[in-house]
Amino acid sequence: MLFAEALTSALREEMERNPKLILLGEDIGRSGGVFRITVGLQARFGAERVVDTPVAEAGIVGSAVGLCLSGLQPVCELQFDAFSYPALNQILTHVSRYRWRTQGKAPMPMVIRIPCGGGVRAPELHSDSPEAYFCHTPGLTVVSPSTPADAKGLLTSALRSPDPVVFFEPKKLYRHLRGEVPDGEHLVPFGKVRTAREGSDVTLIAWGAMMEIALAAAEALATEGVSSHVCDVRTLSPLDEEGLLQAARVTGRVVIIQESPRNCSVASELAALLAEHAMYDLKAPIKRVSGFDVPHPYYSIEHHQRPDCARVVDAVHRILEA
């Protein structure tokens, strides 16, 4: 099943199961969304449950807050990564705080789906990886799948979460990644890393579209006799701290791979976590292979910005030497 199809099937099955789910976003109805993730859903569930909204992200997320208060469970699609920014005020001040502000009485069981990442030859502001803004915000659960099975399983969990979930969908994977997806109901719990490959020399930690790079690097390293342990973070916030510490301890050498800029990012948090809690298990400096602290470049030169296999392999060489 395609990654995109896995997402669609999670939405479809949960909407069948749970009449409180309502989808809203720009162009998700008749057109099925610019990435075709909601295709067929309006025809199936009607225009009252799959709602085309005005071009107004704060309006979308803000009215989702109200929809939650009315007892519904809204699923917002924000069209591209950078178009989540107009909704940040709602997300930071209300979505993430309403449960807390009402001591649990008014939870916000909403999902905010955001296609993310580069490598798709897109115009400016269509290739950001903004997860850190959300991870820095207490009250949100931030998730990103890297396989079709996880796309379905994590999205299903998101759709059943009592807390607001920001769900990052690497747009590069939508129609390029195909994989097995278990039949029927499939839930992947939040807060559990996935071991994508076992190994003993170095631990590669990644998520989303960067898992492809991590696994390719692991392959390349294997040909040199270096054995990589590859860990998929999956839940970017709150982190599976135990799982991550264990993954680091397996080898004592860690490379973290991410697409976003580096400063105050998820990779920063992962490195900090290890520096606080796994220091005595580490054999070498931690390495971050990350997007640089520059805006995501024009697409003809975005390959310089996006971590690739060569950069990961180089980082591994350096910490093996270290």
Add this chain to the structure above:
Amino acid sequence: MLFAEALTSALREEMERNPKLILLGEDIGRSGGVFRITVGLQARFGAERVVDTPVAEAGIVGSAVGLCLSGLQPVCELQFDAFSYPALNQILTHVSRYRWRTQGKAPMPMVIRIPCGGGVRAPELHSDSPEAYFCHTPGLTVVSPSTPADAKGLLTSALRSPDPVVFFEPKKLYRHLRGEVPDGEHLVPFGKVRTAREGSDVTLIAWGAMMEIALAAAEALATEGVSSHVCDVRTLSPLDEEGLLQAARVTGRVVIIQESPRNCSVASELAALLAEHAMYDLKAPIKRVSGFDVPHPYYSIEHHQRPDCARVVDAVHRILEA
């Protein structure tokens, strides 16, 4: 001079010097701002250079982009930390990228002043420490002073910076911290940490209002015979990496203190930086004494959230034992 007065004097002197500076924000004119930082400036420079705006943060920052294009140098005051969030879209998509997008031809020499932090018995959303959102955004310079001298010197540098500067003013210091400020023109360069105290056993890294806590902890530790090296980060982004690495190397044991939530924060970045580049100089795990990953609490219980001397001392004890 009071911390607040140091800021006012920087604004006043630079406005005298540079006719292109224009201040805009909510209630900064007649009333002099809710924190009285712009007091007297409208009377001195007129209502065209000290402009009361509508209650519209995206409008303020967005029109500042246009003011830059017209050749002016706007200084925006956003009234409280959390009221910077409505302006995030402008800051993330335009303020930080315009220079880059135009290959240097249309720089954004603006300053965005944001009163920040808790400990002032304020209502909800008046006590946030949102610096990480800005530090994660390439193209911005993010600064926070911790003394009146730095308040003046760093703000003066900000007002002369060719790049957009987000300037965090710890509101707890405004009228509680008094200190010497050099007479006349006083510039503190960006990208240079300040050694606030020399020591040999442990390095405490902090900034803004948390410097008070760091220094108090250093005093307390001194009575036990523990010698603290205290480093004021000052420029939160781009970091003075060399200065920070040196400060860490002085003692090999590091405690980072910050008020904001921890996940993907400046403290995360600092810890990651050390874990990447000073790993072999560290004698113990890094410790972060940070706000927890919860919304800033109601003010009667905010002391649980804000790092205090006891927590810092405890952290130092733990890494000295380690």
Add this chain to the structure above:
Amino acid sequence: MKPGNADPADASLPEGVDEALALELYRQMVFLRIFDERALVYHRHGRIGTWAISWGHEAIQVGAMLALKASDWAFPSYRENKLGLVRGMSPAHVLAGCRGHPQGWWDPHQWRLGAISIPVASHVPHAAGFAWGERLQGRDTVALSFFGDGATSQGEFHEGANMAGVMNAPLILLCTNNQWAISTPVHRQTRARTLADKAAGYGMLGVRVDGNDVLAVYQAVSQAAARARAGEGPTFIECLIYRAQAHAFPDDPSAYRDDTEAEQARREECVGRYANLLMRRGLLTEELAARYREEFLAKMADAIAEAEALPIPGPELAFAHAYERKTPALERDLSELQRIQAKQGTR
């Protein structure tokens, strides 16, 4: 239109307002007024924090709330932090909030009141979404969002209002135009002739009422609610008054405006004006008015004592409710903090 500058010529009650209701409107206005006056005193004593006074806004707050059904929801801003009183919330509860005490929270479902929205206008989309959601679920609930003249400048007011129009949400946008946003006069807030002029941009009815006239507010909201329930969509109501007091305490209006207009507004304030009307109609006596005052003054004295008696909670509460279940990291952080605080023995 100028707010509050004339008593209505006759003292007849509008449709739907019987004498009991007329008096209840007054009683609630007095409650809010006394709350405000006492809260200001408590603030000056240092017994509560920032006080967002709404002295002079009683006609709007009470008129609007009483025009709604008990099943309808209101979405307050900071200025309406005491709106719960009108629905039976205890004043101690509200005062606890003013003391920065966690007991100041409320359950929106219990009171059918959104949480106080501190960022100006950011709750307008909530009200829009809520109203839309109620309609989707076949309920006849109406939502009313309070906000100020300054709030109309915010993008989120715009997005919420526009969305409500498109979704035909049963929403009332109740704008308190008190002519000031802290120090900014409304003519520096917008160049629109009236704020109600904004309604056409959302394809909704815009009306303007004298916000010092509780009966006018009651009537406008009743009509808007009826339209909303009839599926005719949202209404924008501009209630014109003049902010007779400071923005909040602390705030010093003398820095930015001269007091003549405020002075005038204080003379024409809504509670006294309505009392006059009721007295002329023979519905209210000086005695009854005094009785109300006594009653509420006593309530307030008890309430502040009760609020002050609340113990300051330990750290558990700071860690609770961010998520349905505390994360392992928060569990660890909390127990660390408890260990340190125990060692210190200072908390």
Add this chain to the structure above:
Amino acid sequence: MKPGNADPADASLPEGVDEALALELYRQMVFLRIFDERALVYHRHGRIGTWAISWGHEAIQVGAMLALKASDWAFPSYRENKLGLVRGMSPAHVLAGCRGHPQGWWDPHQWRLGAISIPVASHVPHAAGFAWGERLQGRDTVALSFFGDGATSQGEFHEGANMAGVMNAPLILLCTNNQWAISTPVHRQTRARTLADKAAGYGMLGVRVDGNDVLAVYQAVSQAAARARAGEGPTFIECLIYRAQAHAFPDDPSAYRDDTEAEQARREECVGRYANLLMRRGLLTEELAARYREEFLAKMADAIAEAEALPIPGPELAFAHAYERKTPALERDLSELQRIQAKQGTR
């Protein structure tokens, strides 16, 4: 009003439009039209990326730009990414941008054109601030912001428009109501009767013109510019057309609308309509029209070749210009990257 459904009864030219200008309007429209048609072909060849077509928007883009002085500024959205052509920018330059090549950037000061704004409506406050800044500095510059019907739903449109009103900024808000925002029809975008109805909410003049009529657009913008220069503040102009094409390529409108209206719109498109008018007036011949086409087709062929010949830059450019001076960390990152790429030898 329906857009473009009738030729004006007489073919007289409006005030301020002489014959040379009338022809120049046509010539530029043909340029944009041909650019669009060729770009679509290049897109289908895979020679350029996403193509935000503005086929049918030529009357608006050219009419507005030619009504401005050379010293005035325009602020384009993605839909006006080829606006520079009207000011002499080379088509290769624009095509480079469509190829994701860094040479697609421009210097706003050189062209007096803001950078393309990708987030819908986010440049409206820029235009407002710019216009205000120009006025503050005593220049008589006017700013014009292009945006679509969908953009009027955004908070930043609202904040920019309101701010421009308050600051009395010499700004023209030029809204291209092509009745679609990707798949969303304008009646699901707002409940306002017309988009021009929004103007009153900002205290500005709102006008509505047939966006298929280049002379009408020219005239409306000229008048708005004159008002702005006279210190009378901003104007909102709604140009009504119908988006005859897909939103962009790729995008498949058949998923969300039936083609009849689009078909009709394609028949009534603005370039042919204006050609007819000019021919009736004897200003244009088939021959001249053909000559223009030839000229621009040749230009385009050269342009794509030129754009394709641009070498793909190394990483330096990705690291440049985020700050005035590269930070030490960026220096280090760049040299690391160069070391790795050199080792790989694959870049």
Add this chain to the structure above:
Amino acid sequence: AASNGAGASSKVLATPLTRRMAREHGLNLAEIAGSGSQGRVTKADVVAALEGRTTSNVVSQAPAVQV
């Protein structure tokens, strides 16, 4: 590759600094008694181990002449 990888010392607690010192001097961390909390091998333990072993081949690894 990974000659210093998941060897015998992988269960030993030590900072990267301590590990590197041991590695550079050819010491097996697992053979050094740790004096730190939870048996952690400290830098001091490594220094002590080095001093207690002056006749070993360690000397030859050090530069003969300090320059």
